[in-house]
Amino acid sequence: MEVGGALNATMTGPSGAPVLVFVHGFGCGQQMWRLVAPAFAQDFRVILLDLPGSAGSDPSTYDAERHSTLEGYADDILQVLRELAVDDVTFVGHSVASMMGVLAHLKEPSLVTRLVLVSPSARYVDDGDYRGGFSQADVDDLLAMMERNQLGWQGALSGMVAGESHVAARAELDDSFCRTRPDVALHFATVTFTGDNRADLPRVAAPTLILQVRDDLIAPISAGEYVHEQIAGSRLQIIETRGHAPHLTDPDAVVSAMRDFMPVGAA
Amino acid sequence: MSRTPASEVDTFESAPCGYVVVDQRGVIARANAEFLRLLGSDADEVVGVRTFSSLVSPGGQVLLETHVRPILDHAGVVRELALELVRSDGGRVPVLMNARLVDGPARTVLVVLVETRDRHRYEDYLLAAKAAAERAGQESAVMAETLQQTLIPPRPPVVPHLEIGAAYRPAGSGHEVGGDFYDVFQVAPDAWEVVLGDVSGKGINAAVVTSFVRHTVRSEAIAHPDPADLLHALDVAMREHGTEHHCTLAVVRLDRGASGWTLALSLAGHPPALVRRPDGQVVELGVPGTPAGLVTDPAFCTVHHQLGDDLVTLFTDGVTEARAPTGELFGDDRLVELLAGGAGDPHVTAAQVVAEALSWQAENASDDIAVVSFAAASG
Incomplete structure (x- = not known):
């Protein structure tokens, strides 16, 4: 099976139009982009996908070893782009996927040529003068909380792990779009919240737009400003909303900032 | 004793669970008595002042942002999320939360919380x-592997003038010790x-x-140069041992003389x-014989x-009895053809032989597979 199919990837839009790939972060799947992606459907080719182990991706796509770093995720996304035979791609990554975008660009600078980093953070845990917003105790608390919240849904999802049709198993869960295999969710959270991509930022050579929410508990302004300072020539735009997902809370502002930043579409 | 008529009960204020209304900024707009009791706070410290998110532990705040909020937007309701409230004195209260997004432009969220201290301990x-x-599972897998080795x-071992190849593959995932x-080993200079x-x-x-069989065969081999005698000795030892397990074996003694290797072979119920x-x-x-440790009148x-x-x-039945996903046996003929x-x-x-038997059953061995091949070394 091609990686793209297994990751529930779709590409829509006029042939030859510039390409946008939207990648969701920790928690939920491609549905997170439902208020933003359609705004580009007329004049861009829009690629949506679910990360390995998340939402509608095939459970077999997740490999505990490959996905113990963000590099493994970046490799999978690049593989999808190669299968779709696209080039000159604008990578729109939310939260932890913003760092996947950075890594994908560094690996294949001619394939991923622009970055839109939505609520990015290069490191969630404070370190010396660096303010990621979390202490190690906070991260431990999160992992303990996630483990506790697995109790209820382990049974419902065990069939997926065993290889039963994951579509059928997921149908039982009305909010399946936000479900991740419990073991994967815990591992993904660990990889996300213990990662450190600060050293990667100065090497970014792509035009970069950073969308920072004014009031975000998970990626505070100090985190967005750090990314902005470290990526030469990047543009930082503050979205006047609250929460970690401006594409849900203020999609119009996200669309308009992206429109300003990107080349004109096909229409 | 006077009772308030049911129709006059303030169901919000008196609800037997923590009950709050959260406005579109995430701020607590209303909170009932049970919620304030859970928090150990007065209404004026909470209502209109604190966001709901700021009252839960840091890990819970991440879950609210990354999971609860998107699910509320999408499905309108979230059920049975385990969180911890952080009390004004710093203590924590484990709770289960249900939340519902109320229709309308104000994006109000209703939240109920039930304390779960006892369940929390049980879950711990x-x-x-x-x-x-x-x-324990991991330890037992390691133990199985160590024991297998x-x-x-x-x-x-390297035997002068003889080439010996061996291959082994335990059944299934390898978390169990197999029986093959x-x-x-050497029994005399030649x-x-x-x-x-x-x-x-x-x-x-x-x-x-x-382990018992292997060591018995080793210790009896020098005293019993004839393989059939050796199998008799093993058979007696096994029956004295009182085990319920029996064993099929192929025993080969190889003697090197002036005209090369001579081979003496005896089988105990083995292919x-x-x-x-x-x-x-x-x-x-070879003549099939009876399995060792099984019958009272063994014949080798x-x-x-x-x-x-x-x-x-030499091979175990894990080769010939390998079954394809279609049910078809690997069988003797296929092995003979392969050789x-x-x-x-x-x-x-x-x-x-091991690779073919494995691939025949789609790499999922239902039984152990062991194969030993030997031939005189050329030159």
Whole structure:
């Protein structure tokens, strides 16, 4: 099976139009982009996908070893782009996927040529003068909380792990779009919240737009400003909303900032 | 005693659970008595002042942002989320939360919380038990692997003038000790013993018997140069041991003389050895006999053979009884064909037979597979 199919990837839009790939972060799947992606459907080719182990991706796509770093995720996304035979791609990554975008660009600078980093953070845990917003105790608390919240849904999802049709198993869960295999969710959270991509930022050579929410508990302004300072020539735009997902809370502002930043579409 | 009529009860204020209304900024707009009791706070410290998110632990705040909020937007309701409220004195209260987004432009969210201290303790116990079970599983896998290595030599010893190839693959995931084993050891300056066997059953009890069989064969081999005699000695020892497991074996004694290797073979209820002649013809060698440790009147018979340029292959039924996903057996004929078509190299042959038997059952071995092949070293 091609990686793209297994990751529930779709590409829509006029042939030859510039390409946008939207990648969701920790928690939920491609549905997170439902208020933003359609705004580009007329004049861009829009690629949506679910990360390995998340939402509608095939459970077999997740490999505990490959996905113990963000590099493994970046490799999978690049593989999808190669299968779709696209080039000159604008990578729109939310939260932890913003760092996947950075890594994908560094690996294949001619394939991923622009970055839109939505609520990015290069490191969630404070370190010396660096303010990621979390202490190690906070991260431990999160992992303990996630483990506790697995109790209820382990049974419902065990069939997926065993290889039963994951579509059928997921149908039982009305909010399946936000479900991740419990073991994967815990591992993904660990990889996300213990990662450190600060050293990667100065090497970014792509035009970069950073969308920072004014009031975000998970990626505070100090985190967005750090990314902005470290990526030469990047543009930082503050979205006047609250929460970690401006594409849900203020999609119009996200669309308009992206429109300003990107080349004109096909229409 | 006067009671308030049911219709006049303030169901929000008196609800037997923490109950709050959260406005579109995330700020607590209303909170009932039970919620304030859980928090240990007064209404004026909370209502209109604090966001709901700021009242839960940091991990809970991440879950609210990354999971609850998107699910509310999408499905309108979230059920049974375990969180911890942080009290004004810094203490924590484990709760289960349900939340519902109320229709309308104001994006109001209703939240109810039930304290779960006792369940929390029980869950802690369950989580600890789960972690312990996972550790035990890992330890037992490591133990199985270690034990297996004591039953199967990592590679056969180097025997002068003889090439010996061996391959082994335990059934399933490898987390259990299998019952197949093989051994190669010296019994005299110019004599060696090659043994391949299959103990009935699996797991630790079978492994104990495997170890017993292997050591009995080793210790009795010098006193019993004839393989059939050796099997009789083993059979007696096994029945005295009182095990419920029995064992099938092929025992080969190889003596090197002026005219090369001479082979004496006895079988205990085991598939015959397959002898591949230099012209590619494959013949069976051995008289089946009875499994060791099974019957009161065992019968073992030794046959002799001049090795010459032949390739001899011993195998367990994990090869011939391998079943394809369609149900079809690998079978004797397929094995004979494989040997006939092979190049006659013992190392290649052993590895190839195991690989073919595995691929026949789609890499999912239902039984252990052990193969030992040997031939006189050229030159």
